[in-house]
Amino acid sequence: MKEIGLYVHIPFCIKKCKYCDFISYRQNNSMIDSYVTALTKELSMHKNTLRDYKIKTVFIGGGTPSILDINKLDIIINQIHKNFDINSRAEVTIECNPGTLTKEKLKFYKNIGINRLSIGLQSFNNEILKFIGRIHSKEDFIDNYNKARNAGFENINIDLIYGLPNQDMKDWEGTLKEVIKLKPEHVSAYSLKIEEGTVLYRLLDEKKLNLPSDEEDRDMYHFAIDLLNENRIRQYEISNFSKNGYECMHNLIYWNNEEYLGVGVSAHSYLNQKRFSNTNDINEYINFINRGELPIQMEEYKNKEDEITETIFLTLRLNKGLDLMKFHDRFQVSILDIYGDKIRKLIDLGLLTIKGNHIRLTSYGMDVSNQVFVEFL
Known part of the structure; x- marks a missing residue:
């Protein structure tokens, strides 16, 4: 059977970070209930779509998927297994915010077959975390990271951002060294991009942001490459680093321009030489599903030339x-x-x-x- 990746979007957060331009909504229990019901219906609507495929990766992203209570996530995971053929060795990832994790949730994740965590730290500087709108402290992160290890997780990614407001090289060096002490299997390190419509964009426009220079940003990037490589967390993609054998299988699907199905509001897919995406509006998404219609708002067929072009610039992101x-x-x-x-x-x-x-x-x-x-x- 052909293999494919499955992406599941959970668009809810306790509050939106100041740099975030993703489709996300403030936590609302009644909306979450309606959304999870619609999401499970969309998964069942795609049963025939993937009848000739075996799923090799599942990535539950957001938003903040760890905001969901246990029974809601259980419903979603059960629906995935009910409708699709999942490889017994599939990589199953959930994105987590340290401010929403508990010992109970982590134990549950492990028991239902989630075998990889991607935890958003961003910085070890509490003042910077507060300024950019994160809901956790570095102490929250360390506590929940240790709980994840105690729950049996052996594949953990830590997300970091450099080029943050009020950040300098000394601060970035400190963050990296603290992360290395924790011995994660994977690190993602992204340069801050200030997107239109975000709080940081407004502050930048008002000249209220103290940002590192472009040169300092590049210095931070190269410092991360060197320090992580020295500690056997080796760069394998422009912004991603891992111990040997712990590269993110799901993201490699994107970078190798392979097929994947995305479900949920604003989710994107690439299947049978066609890229398509769901509506960005959560109410519209739910209404489409309740009418028994797939919530697709964009479809684009890719000819051979398109596929060649996309394959080139996606695979060139990889170190190999x-x-x-x-x-x-x-x-x-x-x-x-x-x-x-x-x-x-x-x-x-x-x-x-x-x-x-x-x-x-x-x-x-x-x-x-x-x-x-x-x-x-």
């Missing part, structure tokens, strides 16, 4: 880069026959390199990766 032989096997054409001139130009500029059977971004290429990707659009 693009495998020339796999590319040829998938598309029955050599990438050098299509983009040979552009690839040679990017090599001359020090942005790409060819080593063995792979084309990869150089260290400088990773710094300006979007400029590289544009060349293939």
Whole structure:
């Protein structure tokens, strides 16, 4: 059977972080009830969609999925198993906010087959956490991280953000060193992006943000790469690092441009050469489902040329880069026959390199990766 990833979106938070532009809603018990009911219906509506697939990864993201009480999550997990064929060794991840975890929840997650946690820390500086709108402290994080270990979790990701307001290199170094002490299997480290419509965007417009310079931001990035690599948490993607064998299987589906199904409000899918996404409006989403209709608001079929382009700039995000032989096997054409001139130009500029059977971004290429990707659009 073909393999696929399943993404489940839980769009609720206790409050929205000041940098967040994701589709999320404040915690509301009656809305959560209606949403979970609709979500389980959407899962059953896709039973035939995935009848020829085996699910190799499940990723429950948000929002804050750990905001759900145990019985709601139990309903969702049971519905997934009822409708789909799940690989017995599937990676099953749930995103967690340290301010919403409990010993009881963690024990339950483990018992229902969740085997990977992605916990949002962002910073070990409590003043910065408060300023960006996080609902937890570093002490909350450490407490719940230890509870997760005691519950038996052996695959934990810690999410971090650098380039935050009022953050300097000393602060970032301190955060990384505290994280390394905890010996996580995986670390995600993202540069802060200030998106339009967020609180930070307004503060920036009002000149009320003290942000690191672009140069300081790049220094933080390279410091993270070096320090994490030294501690055997090695970079395998532009913003992701792991111990050997603990790369995020679900995200690798995205970066290898493989198929996945997304359910829930605003969720995206890629299936049978078609990208499609659900409505961004939660009330519209629920109404669609209650009428027995899939809540799809966008559909876009991808021809071979589209697939080639997307495969190039997605796989180039990976440290190992693009495998020339796999590319040829998938598309029955050599990438050098299509983009040979552009690839040679990017090599001359020090942005790409060819080593063995792979084309990869150089260290400088990773710094300006979007400029590289544009060349293939």
